[in-house]
Amino acid sequence: MLERIAAAARACGRAPDDIALLAVSKTFDADAVLELADCGQRDFGENYLQEALAKRTEVGDRWRPQPSGRSRPDGDRPLVWHFIGPVQSNKTRAIAESFDWVHCVERDKVARRLSEQRPPGLAPLQVCIQVDVSGEATKSGCDPEDALELARTIVALPGLRLRGLMAIPAPTADTALQRMQFARVRAVFERLRAAGLPLDTLSMGMSADLEAAIAEGATIVRVGTALFGARPPKVRGD
């Protein structure tokens, strides 16, 4: 996978190191996380809160970081947990207490709750605003027109640190269409930066479209299937 990301980066003249891999471990168990962690992977993404909390506890109990050394320059760097599912208001407390990042903030009410509920002893929660660029009726994410106002709200909240934008475009095998949607996210990103907001993250691209996302500036790609294999059909309700 790192090789696929590096090839996509080189193909558009970017440095492979500028793109981080977020391993999406939803539906896969603690063994799968530990196996990748032993290979040096540190960032893991989860969508379902109850599953994530149980897994995180199990991984925390079992994972022994390798001491740093020449062969493992950051072997003892801790794991970083990203919440990448939709954030419902009644789950903000558990998310604020247990995650390092949240990728899908789309409303100011949720942002305020996450900030208030972030425990003071922890670093601010790193957040991305999810923007809707699919134009579909089933949209998730804020309207691109509303992103600037939401970003200004978030940077004023002490418990949060705004990092950038996240998007899940409408799935399509048409690479031109993939790029067009990612380009829209990037345009919003540039607009917010031009307005003075200190954004450094574009969380976009999954197993099927990460090349297009990298070509349009992704700095984090969120990959599940291509790393762990096919997920079982979704049956859960949380």
Ligand SMILES: *Cc1c(COP(=O)(O)O)cnc(C)c1O
């Ligand atoms: C499941 C999921 C992914 C990973 O998708 P794959 O196609 O399995 O790589 C990425 N982002 C989000 C928000 C997801 O829910």
